[in-house]
Amino acid sequence: xxxxxxxxxxxxxxxxxxxxxxxxxxxxxxxxxxxxxxxxxxxxxxxxxxxxxxxxxxxxxxxxxxxxxxxxxxxxxxxxxxxxxxxxxxxxxxxxxxxxxxxxxxxxxxxxxxxxxxxxxxxxxxxxxxxxxxxxxxxxxxxxxxxxxxxxxxxxxxxxxxxxxxxxxxxxxxxxxxxxxxxxxxxxxxxxxxxxxxxxxxxxxxxxxxxxxxxxxxxxxxxxxxxxxxxxxxxxxxxxxxxxxxxxxxxxxxxxxxxxxxxxxxxxxxxxxxxxxxxxxxxxxxxxxxxxxxxxxxxxxxxxxxxxxxxxxxxxxxxxxxxxxxxxxxxxxxxxxxxxxxxxxxxxxxxxxxxxxxxxxxxxxxxxxxxxxxxxxxxxxxxxxxxxxxxxxxxxxxxxxxxxxxxxxxxx
Numbered sequence: 001x002x003x004x005x006x007x008x009x010x011x012x013x014x015x016x017x018x019x020x021x022x023x024x025x026x027x028x029x030x031x032x033x034x035x036x037x038x039x040x041x042x043x044x045x046x047x048x049x050x051x052x053x054x055x056x057x058x059x060x061x062x063x064x065x066x067x068x069x070x071x072x073x074x075x076x077x078x079x080x081x082x083x084x085x086x087x088x089x090x091x092x093x094x095x096x097x098x099x100x101x102x103x104x105x106x107x108x109x110x111x112x113x114x115x116x117x118x119x120x121x122x123x124x125x126x127x128x129x130x131x132x133x134x135x136x137x138x139x140x141x142x143x144x145x146x147x148x149x150x151x152x153x154x155x156x157x158x159x160x161x162x163x164x165x166x167x168x169x170x171x172x173x174x175x176x177x178x179x180x181x182x183x184x185x186x187x188x189x190x191x192x193x194x195x196x197x198x199x200x201x202x203x204x205x206x207x208x209x210x211x212x213x214x215x216x217x218x219x220x221x222x223x224x225x226x227x228x229x230x231x232x233x234x235x236x237x238x239x240x241x242x243x244x245x246x247x248x249x250x251x252x253x254x255x256x257x258x259x260x261x262x263x264x265x266x267x268x269x270x271x272x273x274x275x276x277x278x279x280x281x282x283x284x285x286x287x288x289x290x291x292x293x294x295x296x297x298x299x300x301x302x303x304x305x306x307x308x309x310x311x312x313x314x315x316x317x318x319x320x321x322x323x324x325x326x327x328x329x330x331x332x333x334x335x336x337x338x339x340x341x342x343x344x345x346x347x348x349x350x351x352x353x354x355x356x357x358x359x360x361x362x363x364x365x366x367x368x369x370x371x372x373x374x375x376x377x378x379x380x381x382x383x384x385x386x387x388x389x390x391x392x393x394x395x396x397x398x399x400x401x402x403x404x405x406x407x408x409x410x411x412x
Contacts, residue, residue, distance in 0.1 A: 010081040011369040016088025017042035018049035030059040085365040090190035092118035112142030117196035131383035142357035147330035148245035153388035155334040155344040166264030173274035178326030178351030179318025226284035235280035236272035252388040326351030
């Protein structure tokens with residue numbers, strides 16, 4: 001951490017700490033950050049709710065109050081910490097003042113958004129300034145998009161290091177079980193209402209501005225239909241989070257190419273839901289049709305209003321039991337330009353949208369707070385970054401120490 005920031009009272013401030021996911025970040029920090037000597041505080045707009053969370057968890061931390069629409073209050077908050085960890089979404093509605101303050105005051109930032117149109121706006125507004133100052137603004141540090149992005153980074157670098165050849169393609173295959181929280185659904189709805197929602201379909205939506213040939217665009221289009229995958233010898237379907245995760249992975253690849261550390265020429269990345277036998281074909285087909293229907297309903301305000309009474313609201317989410325019994329696995333297959341393959345696996349116990357997301361974003365914030373000098377690119381690197389470009393091996397190692405499986409060359 002730079003000299004100027006060591007004078008700040010806090011290493012990390014958890015913003016949105018009284019929300020459904022925010023409360024879990026407080027619990028995580030109480031268990032994991034305090035023993036590491038981290039100076040941290042919780043923040044949001046409602047002192048009463050924040051104090052209730054602190055008392056319920058039984059942790060001695062400061063409560064800081066700042067409404068996300070009050071730039072002056074947000075500036076005062078951000079100036080006191082080295083890192084902001086933000087869980088208050090939808091981020092396009094509530095996070096602009098925070099990111100703006102972080103860029104001006106050179107405070108690192110992580111969040112759990114999957115709102116790519118908003119991330120695109122951040123890139124246009126702030127990437128150049130944050131890059132100049134060495135400020136790391138890293139959205140998408142939850143289940144969107146750490147397994148995809150960090151998993152790809154690990155298998156690509158392993159392939160390059162061990163086989164000595166560039167990578168041509170990575171495919172990721174997800175299996176997961178868990179529940180949705182209301183905040184995630186609110187962000188998804190806001191995403192479809194965004195004026196840039198139609199642009200999300202461009203495969204290189206978040207890449208640094210560079211022209212892409214029609215052939216490149218076609219090669220990286222989102223899969224629409226179930227298919228039989230020879231890598232796994234089973235049926236796969238489009239993954240509903242692929243429209244977010246693939247854009248983040250492609251941004252990582254493009255940024256590393258700019259820094260002369262490319263993944264490989266004409267590198268492609270895709271991701272899928274994986275189904276096991278028996279009846280893998282039927283499962284893949286049924287899930288593809290069901291998800292298409294659900295997404296169609298969410299995108300239309302008229303039909304969405306019919307669903308909203310039965311969906312969880314912001315602040316609501318699955319039970320402790322559901323979150324504990326949940327799990328996810330992300331299997332990765334990377335193929336070198338000579339056809340050789342390296343396989344990887346990112347897996348953990350716990351509901352992906354809550355337990356895993358909390359572990360990802362908390363360890364991302366702790367990486368920034370405690371290990372700045374070891375991060376990719378050293379202290380000078382900044383910009384609107386991704387988990388792979390902003391945190392890299394430091395985050396991977398912290399996640400392993402926190403009990404997550406991140407293996408390379410494992411069998412699928």
